Amino acid sequence: MATILIVEDEIPINELIKRNLQSVGHTCISVFDGRVAIHELAQHEVDLVLLDIMLPEIDGYEVFQQIRGIPTIFLTARSNLSDKVRGLTLGADDYLVKPFEMLELLARVDAVLRRTKKESKxxxxxxxxxxxxxxxxxxxxxxxxxxxxxxxxxxxxxxxxxxxxxxxxxxxxxxxxxxxxxxxxxxxxxxxxxxxxxxxxxxxxxxxxxxxxxx
Missing domain, CATH: 1.10.10.10 (Winged helix-like DNA-binding domain superfamily/Winged helix DNA-binding domain)
Known part of the structure; x- marks a missing residue:
């Protein structure tokens, strides 16, 4: 299974995502702001990042620009088409708008990991x-x-x-x-x-x- 970094400043959402990912066998690292996310990525090798856009310290777009090369799914309350286009244009692997169903998140995580060959064969x-x-x-x-x-x-x-x-x-x-x-x-x-x-x-x-x- 994969090691996944969850970057989400709302603690209940972060914990809910973590529990669901762990329940299917993934290893999770939880952080709550952009600056700590960048620090963690410098210290640990991860297979996927779940990245909120509206974060304290450094927003998700800036975090993503500093971690290019790591598969990333944006998680955000911003549903505007322009925000989605910006995220995907920057090179994100997927973009999921809150609120979302956990089964949909798990399916999208699985799809990205399969594309990037990080999912178990x-x-x-x-x-x-x-x-x-x-x-x-x-x-x-x-x-x-x-x-x-x-x-x-x-x-x-x-x-x-x-x-x-x-x-x-x-x-x-x-x-x-x-x-x-x-x-x-x-x-x-x-x-x-x-x-x-x-x-x-x-x-x-x-x-x-x-x-x-x-x-």
Whole structure:
């Protein structure tokens, strides 16, 4: 997983982001102003920066200009198109406007890390090994045949591990927004994954919601 610097001066938001990123396996460093952010980046190697724009001491734009080369997602309450264009023109990898859903943030973090090749290319748990590049799955070193959608669903669960996802959300992430089926499709695929990978105790049913991969 990745080491992520969170630069956000609102303590509750900073802590919420940190908890959610840590829950899926990332290592986080939290700072609350631009000057400290620059200092931390001089002391530590990080894979991604989540950077607020309106910061004490030094604003996010100036911080970004001093840390070029490190993948960065701007987090800001500024929703004006001109602000977004400025951030992306400077070279930011993404721009997310507050308030945002944590699942959207996690998805965008995952997308940036994959583009910059900092995201893990494999995952292992209880004898299950998943190779994301080759899209192969192994149980106790023996290959397990998974359909394309079973693999897509498994990848979504892994990328959002320890987070409860509704059936509708799983459909969106694994099947796509234009899928016209119903949520029973998710239940069927979950049962198949549990059986094939011996993960009955890991893929938990969340009452009246959906499922969670518990790690």
């Amino acid at each position: 494999s995952f292992e748990l209880d004898g299950v090994k998943i190779d994301f590049e080759s899209r192969q799955v192994f149980l106790n070193e023996y290959p397990v045949e998974c359909t394309p959608k079973e693999f897509d669903l498994l990848e979504v669960l892994v990328n959002n591990r320890n987070i409860a996802l509704s059936r509708d959300r799983l459909l969106e992430l694994a099947w796509g927004y234009d899928y016209v089926g119903d949520t029973r499709t998710v239940d069927v695929h979950i049962q198949k994954l549990r059986k094939k990978l011996d993960m009955e105790s890991r893929i938990k049913t969340v009452y009246k919601l959906g499922y969670r991969l518990e790690v």
